[in-house]
Amino acid sequence: MSGASLSLPLLRLADVHKELGGRAVLRGVDLEVAPGRSLVVIGGSGVGKSVTLKCALGLMRPDSGRIWVAGRDVTGLRGSQRQAVNAKFGMLFQGGALFDSLRIWENVAFRLLYAQKQRRASAREQAIETMRRVRLGPEHADKFPNELSGGMQKRVGLARAIISRPEILFFDEPTTGLDPITADAINDLIVEMVKELGCAAVSITHDMSSAVRIADEIAMLYEGRIIWRGPSAQVYTSGDARVDQFVHGRSQGPIAAIV
Amino acid sequence: MIIVTPLGRATLSILNEMGAAAIFATRVVLAALRPPWFFSQVLRQLVRLGYASLPVIGLTAIFIGGALAVNIYTGGARFNAEQFVPNIVALGISRELGPVLAGLMLAGRVSGGIAAEIGTMRVTEQIDAMTTLSTDPFRFLAAPRLIAVTLCLPLLVLVSDIIGIMGGYLVSVNSLGFNGAIYLRNTLNFIRAEDVVIGLVKAGVFGFIIAIMGAYHGFRSSGGALGVGRAATYAVVSATVLILASNYVITSLWPL
Numbered sequence: 001m002s003g004a005s006l007s008l009p010l011l012r013l014a015d016v017h018k019e020l021g022g023r024a025v026l027r028g029v030d031l032e033v034a035p036g037r038s039l040v041v042i043g044g045s046g047v048g049k050s051v052t053l054k055c056a057l058g059l060m061r062p063d064s065g066r067i068w069v070a071g072r073d074v075t076g077l078r079g080s081q082r083q084a085v086n087a088k089f090g091m092l093f094q095g096g097a098l099f100d101s102l103r104i105w106e107n108v109a110f111r112l113l114y115a116q117k118q119r120r121a122s123a124r125e126q127a128i129e130t131m132r133r134v135r136l137g138p139e140h141a142d143k144f145p146n147e148l149s150g151g152m153q154k155r156v157g158l159a160r161a162i163i164s165r166p167e168i169l170f171f172d173e174p175t176t177g178l179d180p181i182t183a184d185a186i187n188d189l190i191v192e193m194v195k196e197l198g199c200a201a202v203s204i205t206h207d208m209s210s211a212v213r214i215a216d217e218i219a220m221l222y223e224g225r226i227i228w229r230g231p232s233a234q235v236y237t238s239g240d241a242r243v244d245q246f247v248h249g250r251s252q253g254p255i256a257a258i259v
Numbered sequence: 260m261i262i263v264t265p266l267g268r269a270t271l272s273i274l275n276e277m278g279a280a281a282i283f284a285t286r287v288v289l290a291a292l293r294p295p296w297f298f299s300q301v302l303r304q305l306v307r308l309g310y311a312s313l314p315v316i317g318l319t320a321i322f323i324g325g326a327l328a329v330n331i332y333t334g335g336a337r338f339n340a341e342q343f344v345p346n347i348v349a350l351g352i353s354r355e356l357g358p359v360l361a362g363l364m365l366a367g368r369v370s371g372g373i374a375a376e377i378g379t380m381r382v383t384e385q386i387d388a389m390t391t392l393s394t395d396p397f398r399f400l401a402a403p404r405l406i407a408v409t410l411c412l413p414l415l416v417l418v419s420d421i422i423g424i425m426g427g428y429l430v431s432v433n434s435l436g437f438n439g440a441i442y443l444r445n446t447l448n449f450i451r452a453e454d455v456v457i458g459l460v461k462a463g464v465f466g467f468i469i470a471i472m473g474a475y476h477g478f479r480s481s482g483g484a485l486g487v488g489r490a491a492t493y494a495v496v497s498a499t500v501l502i503l504a505s506n507y508v509i510t511s512l513w514p515l
């Protein structure tokens with residue numbers, strides 16, 4: 001464990017700032033994730049968790065600050081260089097973000113079909129194999145996303161993210177909108193996939209039960225900065241009043257509830 | 260000042276918008292010209308946007324051809340020029356009404372459709388998802404639509420020309436007392452290749468406008484269902500205005 005955290009971070013954000021809609025959303029975010037480790041960023045709604053993830057993924061460009069992937073500065077990369085970096089990533093979007101005009105197997109195999117230009121027959125085989133790993137039967141392969149339940153759509157999204165063995169998996173609110181039992185099953189799958197692939201994971205959530213299940217480490221984002229980070233076991237005993245208030249879900253405290 | 264300031268602001272925002280659209284168009288054209296190409300997507304869009312537009316185009320053309328014949332007949336009767344119906348129907352359809360009406364119909368059907376589809380993909384993060392899957396949404400979504408619509412529209416207009424002239428023919432022969440064989444001979448003797456060519460050039464330009472406006476407003480949309488609806492409206496309105504404006508420009512610049 002300590003050996004892993006000493007090695008070079010796979011992903012590193014340094015002093016990332018981002019203003020959106022005239023508001024300074026990120027005001028100097030620092031984060032790093034070591035290979036094979038699972039980091040969960042917690043924080044209230046609208047605090048900028050998704051924006052942090054989008055900056056890390058290159059979907060948004062930070063106003064200032066630097067981002068490194070595997071030791072390489074990727075902050076300003078565009079086009080095919082950016083695509084090469086993204087080949088190391090897998091991302092599970094909050095709403096699933098499945099392509100609704102494509103069949104389930106084509107969704108799962110999207111990277112193989114269109115980024116790697118693999119043959120359809122072999123891509124389909126790999127898609128069905130990956131679907132099996134997230135416990136989706138081959139009978140779903142030819143359906144369209146709107147024919148599946150929310151939990152199954154999450155599984156398809158997960159399968160799509162892991163099909164080409166990413167080095168970093170990103171999860172945006174993986175359990176939001178799911179019933180507790182399905183949410184638990186998704187948490188289990190995430191832990192299992194991260195272990196199986198040996199990849200790093202960066203998740204963002206406001207669901208504490210999910211956070212402690214999938215995290216090695218937890219970081220809390222508040223007012224555009226990481227105000228606390230530590231091993232997941234210590235999150236309930238951080239000694240920081242703001243973290244305490246959040247993890248215990250109290251409306252009274254240093255963080256004002258926005259209703 | 261009270262009047263000038265908002266006017267200036269509106270002008271600036273229109274210029275700003277046109278600049279952004281021009282940059283967008285350049286990026287899509289560059290994406291369409293360079294590999295990787297997604298031929299399967301082009302084919303899919305040819306069928307969805309082009310082939311499926313045939314009924315709309317055909318119906319529009321036949322009614323306009325018929326109405327045009329009646330109007331020319333009525334007008335021509337005032338100075339004993341009824342016999343020019345076939346010539347003017349052919350000219351009016353091939354140079355002007357065929358391409359413009361096809362363009363306007365598809366501004367609604369295709370440009371609005373593209374904006375709504377891409378806009379929905381934008382607000383449901385499907386476009387972000389595509390980027391994380393190392394696939395450029397400009398190449399995968401915008402370029403195939405641009406290629407498909409720009410190629411399709413001239414073909415659709417050719418069909419529209421034929422059906423429109425046929426509409427004029429049917430009305431003229433069945434209710435205006437023309438002889439069918441003479442009507443057709445007059446049409447064929449009168450119409451020149453350049454009349455059809457200018458129509459097809461217009462069609463290509465309109466196709467470009469339709470695809471670019473749809474994709475541009477789709478990619479820019481934000482803010483849920485409301486944003487998607489707005490994107491579709493903007494696409495239809497801007498495509499319509501640009502089609503009419505460019506139609507005038509092409510018509511007046513075309514060497515006679």
Ligand SMILES: Nc1ncnc2c1ncn2[C@@H]1O[C@H](COP(=O)(O)OP(=O)(O)O)[C@@H](O)[C@H]1O
Binds near residue numbers: 025043048049051
């Ligand atoms: N594309 C955008 N344009 C303008 N404002 C945005 C955009 N994306 C996010 N924001 C704003 O940034 C803030 C943080 O958003 P987000 O990162 O999605 O929050 P969360 O922590 O719930 O994931 C919110 O106030 C949101 O309104």
Ligand SMILES: [Mg+2]
Binds near residue numbers: 049094
């Ligand atoms: Mg979010």
